[in-house]
Each structure stands twice: as C-alpha cells, then as structure tokens.
Amino acid sequence: MAEETQVKDEPKEKKEFFGRKERRLITDPLTDNNPITVQVLGICSALAVTTLLYPSIIMAVAVIFVMIFSNLTTSLLRKYIPKQVRMIVQLVIIASLVTMVELSLKALNFAVYKQLSVFIGLIITNCIIMGRLEAFALANKPWQSILDGLGNAVGYGAILIIVAFFRELFGKGSLFAGSPIEFKIIGPTQDFLINTSESVMFGWYTNNNLMVLSVAAMFILAILIWVQRSYNPELVDVS
Amino acid sequence: MHSTNYVIRFVLIMTCVVALVLAAMATLLQPVHKANEALYNKRGIIQAVETKLPKPVGEMTDAEVADVFDSKVEQYVINTDGERLSEEEVIEAGYPGGKAENIDMEKEKKKDPSDRLLPVFKYQHEGSDYFIFSVRGNGLWDAIWGNIALESNFNDVAGATFDHKSETPGLGAEIKDNPNFRDQFIGKEIFSEDGKFVSITVRKGGAKDPDHEVDGISGATITADGVTAMLENGLENYMSYIKENRSQKVKN
Numbered sequence: 001m002a003e004e005t006q007v008k009d010e011p012k013e014k015k016e017f018f019g020r021k022e023r024r025l026i027t028d029p030l031t032d033n034n035p036i037t038v039q040v041l042g043i044c045s046a047l048a049v050t051t052l053l054y055p056s057i058i059m060a061v062a063v064i065f066v067m068i069f070s071n072l073t074t075s076l077l078r079k080y081i082p083k084q085v086r087m088i089v090q091l092v093i094i095a096s097l098v099t100m101v102e103l104s105l106k107a108l109n110f111a112v113y114k115q116l117s118v119f120i121g122l123i124i125t126n127c128i129i130m131g132r133l134e135a136f137a138l139a140n141k142p143w144q145s146i147l148d149g150l151g152n153a154v155g156y157g158a159i160l161i162i163v164a165f166f167r168e169l170f171g172k173g174s175l176f177a178g179s180p181i182e183f184k185i186i187g188p189t190q191d192f193l194i195n196t197s198e199s200v201m202f203g204w205y206t207n208n209n210l211m212v213l214s215v216a217a218m219f220i221l222a223i224l225i226w227v228q229r230s231y232n233p234e235l236v237d238v239s
Numbered sequence: 240m241h242s243t244n245y246v247i248r249f250v251l252i253m254t255c256v257v258a259l260v261l262a263a264m265a266t267l268l269q270p271v272h273k274a275n276e277a278l279y280n281k282r283g284i285i286q287a288v289e290t291k292l293p294k295p296v297g298e299m300t301d302a303e304v305a306d307v308f309d310s311k312v313e314q315y316v317i318n319t320d321g322e323r324l325s326e327e328e329v330i331e332a333g334y335p336g337g338k339a340e341n342i343d344m345e346k347e348k349k350k351d352p353s354d355r356l357l358p359v360f361k362y363q364h365e366g367s368d369y370f371i372f373s374v375r376g377n378g379l380w381d382a383i384w385g386n387i388a389l390e391s392n393f394n395d396v397a398g399a400t401f402d403h404k405s406e407t408p409g410l411g412a413e414i415k416d417n418p419n420f421r422d423q424f425i426g427k428e429i430f431s432e433d434g435k436f437v438s439i440t441v442r443k444g445g446a447k448d449p450d451h452e453v454d455g456i457s458g459a460t461i462t463a464d465g466v467t468a469m470l471e472n473g474l475e476n477y478m479s480y481i482k483e484n485r486s487q488k489v490k491n
Contacts, residue, residue, distance in 0.1 A: 096257045110276065
C-alpha cells in the first residue's frame with residue numbers, strides 16, 4: 001500500500017518541485033535573459049579573467065557557488081532582514097561567501113589562486129549577484145531562489161567559458177593551459193599538435209597577441225551579442 | 240518597517256556569526272596556505288635551473304618539487320658583505336624558520352642596503368654547482384621578483400625565472416608566462432670582458448650586445464626596464480659574495 005501511494009504521489013510532487021516555472025528560472029538566464037549578453041552585467045570580470053580557459057572555469061564555478069548560496073541565504077532570511085539595511089546585509093552575505101571561496105581556493109589550488117588574484121575578491125562587486133538578491137531572492141522561496149541563482153550563474157559562466165575558449169585558442173594556441181589536461185594545439189614547435197613551422201595548412205598562423213589583451217574579449221562578446229540578436233530580433237530593443 | 244532596536248540586534252548577531260565563521264576558516268586553513276606558498280616559492284627557485292632538472296617544473300607534481308628541493312638544493316643566508324649567517328642569526332633577524340627559503344624579499348628590499356639578508360640556493364647537478372640568487376623590484380603596476388642562477392664561475396647565467404603581482408596579461412605578464420623570454424637569459428654573462436659588473440639589460444627593440452642583453456617585450460617597456468633595474472640592483476646586493484668567490488676561482 002505504502003509503495004503504491006508513493007508512486008502515485010511522485011509525479012504530482014515533481015511537478016510542483018520542478019514545474020514549468022522552475023525550469024524557466026534556469027533556462028531564461030541561459031538564453032533570452034542572459035546576464036552578460038542581454039542584461040550586460042558583470043562585463044568587467046568577463047574581460048579580465050578570460051585570457052585562459054582553466055582559470056575561467058574556476059571563476060565560473062566560484063560564481064555559481066557564491067550565487068546559489070547567497071540567493072539561498074537571502075531567501076531564507078528574507079522575512080527577518082530589516083528593510084532599512086537590506087543592501088548591507090546582502091553585501092555581508094556575498095562578501096563572506098566570496099572570502100570562503102578565496103580561502104578554499106588558496107588551500108586547494110594555489111597556482112590558480114595566484115593567477116586569479118584580485119578577481120575572486122571582486123566577485124563581491126559583480127552586479128549580477130547583488131542584482132539577483134535584490135530582484136529575486138528577497139521576494140521568493142528558497143528552492144526557487146536556488147534555481148534562479150543556478151541559472152544566472154551558469155548563464156554568466158557559459159559566456160565566460162566561450163570567450164576564454166576563443167581567446168586562449170587564438171592567443172596562445174592551447175586549451176586548458178595550467179591544468180593537468182593541457183592541450184597544445186597550434187604553435188611553432190614540435191610540442192604542439194599542429195606544428196605551424198612545418199604544417200602546410202596552418203603555416204601562416206602565429207599566436208595573435210591581441211586575443212590575450214582585454215580588447216579581444218570585447219570583440220568576442222560583441223559577436224556573441226550580434227549572433228544572439230540576429231537569431232532572436234525581439235531582444236534588439238531590450239537593452 | 241522594523242524597529243531600530245531590531246535592526247541593531249540583527250546587525251550585531253549577523254556580524255558576530257560571519258566574523259566567527261570566517262575567522263575559524265582562516266585559522267584552520269592557515270597551515271595549508273603557508274605550505275602552498277612555500278611550495279610555490281620553491282617551484283620558482285628550482286625553475287631558474289630548469290634545464291638541469293630531470294623534467295620541466297611545469298610537469299612536476301608538488302611532491303616532486305619538494306623532493307628535488309630537499310635533496311639537491313643547499314640553502315644558506317648571507318649578508319651584503321658576503322658573510323654566511325648562522326641559523327640563529329637569521330632567526331634573530333625575524334625569520335623563525337631560520338632558512339634561506341623563509342626570507343621575505345619584500346621586507347629585505349625596504350631595509351637599508353647594508354642590513355639586508357640575502358638567500359642563496361646552491362643546486363648540485365652532475366658534479367657542478369649552480370648558485371641561485373633572489374631579486375625583487377618594481378614592474379609597471381606592482382612588485383616583480385625573480386630568481387637568477389649563475390654557474391660556478393659566477394659569471395655565466397644558467398637560467399632565470401620571473402614572477403609578478405599584477406602585470407598586464409599578454410604584455411608585462413609575459414616575463415612569467417612566456418618561456419622564450421626567460422630562456423634568453425641562459426648563457427648570458429654578468430661581467431664584461433675586463434671584469435666590470437654590467438648585469439643584463441632587457442633591450443627595447445632587440446638585443447645589441449649578445450653577451451649582456453636580451454630582447455625586450457613589445458608593449459611592455461616599463462616592465463622590461465623594471466626587470467633590468469631589478470637584476471642590476473639585486474645582483475649588486477650579492478656583489479661582495481660573487482666577487483669573493485670569483486677571485487678565489489681565478490686564483491685556483
């Protein structure tokens with residue numbers, strides 16, 4: 001008997017737990033409401049940390065962690081946070097989570113910690129996080145807030161990773177440099193998969209130093225925004 | 240609207256909770272942080288003699304770095320007169336570890352030149368000794384530092400590594416990221432033909448003197464000049480020690 005009722009209840013509960021509304025909380029920020037390409041938030045860090053793929057992935061993971069837990073904490077406390085000081089409370093929540101991330105990264109992967117240096121600390125000033133706390137977590141239940149945080153942070157992280165992919169590939173000729181699974185792809189010596197000094201097809205290619213500079217991130221972001229808006233013209237007037 | 244009393248209570252409790260959690264975490268992780276930092280520095284030191292290592296530092300695990308450092312590197316501290324200091328003297332100078340790897344170059348740089356403590360790392364490989372000296376200076380945005388390895392004649396450079404706090408990626412940061420930049424130092428000489436100390440210059444527009452100059456990095460002239468100044472000033476600190484050992488070698 002007990003088993004039967006459980007089976008019957010499952011779909012119903014699932015619907016409430018992860019219904020259409022909940023799914024949209026995750027999918028919207030990935031596409032039509034992307035924090036970077038549509039809302040144009042968090043650009044500074046997208047320009048600064050995306051020279052290499054590996055640190056960008058770490059950065060994305062850090063932002064996902066901070067975003068989910070700050071959304072969750074704010075949502076849990078939403079009835080207790082005094083309106084007068086809510087911004088400061090949010091800032092303290094974000095700052096303490098970021099400090100935790102920084103301390104853990106320093107213990108777990110010191111080389112990447114050195115590479116990201118100030119940018120982990122600067123997650124505090126990432127407007128996406130404060131924006132979601134103000135706009136969503138203060139007025140919604142914890143579960144929905146987690147999903148919203150996950151969606152927005154993944155939307156941010158995905159753009160970060162796409163930009164870093166192109167910048168590292170064309171700027172350094174490698175992928176995942178600095179990580180245990182480093183791929184060397186295009187370069188002038190035997191170390192690389194395609195040796196440009198011998199290759200007939202890629203002989204013309206030398207590493208493009210412009211891609212390493214932050215300007216390149218601006219170009220790639222602009223191309224992403226252009227592609228996205230030509231697929232969905234409704235977005236053109238949004239921002 | 241909450242009362243002022245409530246706001247104050249809320250803020251006080253929140254601050255205490257956050258402070259406690261963060262303080263506990265920082266204290267618990269501190270030993271790990273210190274160990275990581277020490278290992279990171281060791282990596283930089285042995286990278287100066289990368290061509291003499293069993294494999295490139297980038298491919299070494301942390302354990303292998305520690306192993307090479309412990310088994311093949313002899314470390315000691317000297318003063319600017321070239322005299323070797325005992326462990327007690329180093330501890331007295333404010334480094335509880337008492338070893339060369341504990342020396343904080345930033346702290347030493349701020350001291351009067353004659354009071355500075357200088358670390359020396361002697362790396363042994365196939366019967367010859369290599370002497371690694373630490374240098375520190377300023378780049379465009381913040382501190383830069385490095386390790387330069389000399390062969391036992393105290394003239395030929397066996398290798399050099401550089402690191403920085405916040406130079407621009409793709410420009411100044413190339414001193415660390417671009418292996419071609421540091422490889423240029425191998426085989427250079429710090430003394431001129433007539434025995435005068437000339438150091439090594441990073442030359443904008445390409446090296447002219449093949450023995451004492453290396454190519455600069457386009458777009459990073461200030462960082463490159465910083466490297467030049469750092470090498471000159473840094474090696475100048477070690478000059479008594481270098482000259483003393485050099486003259487001994489000449490006599491022999």
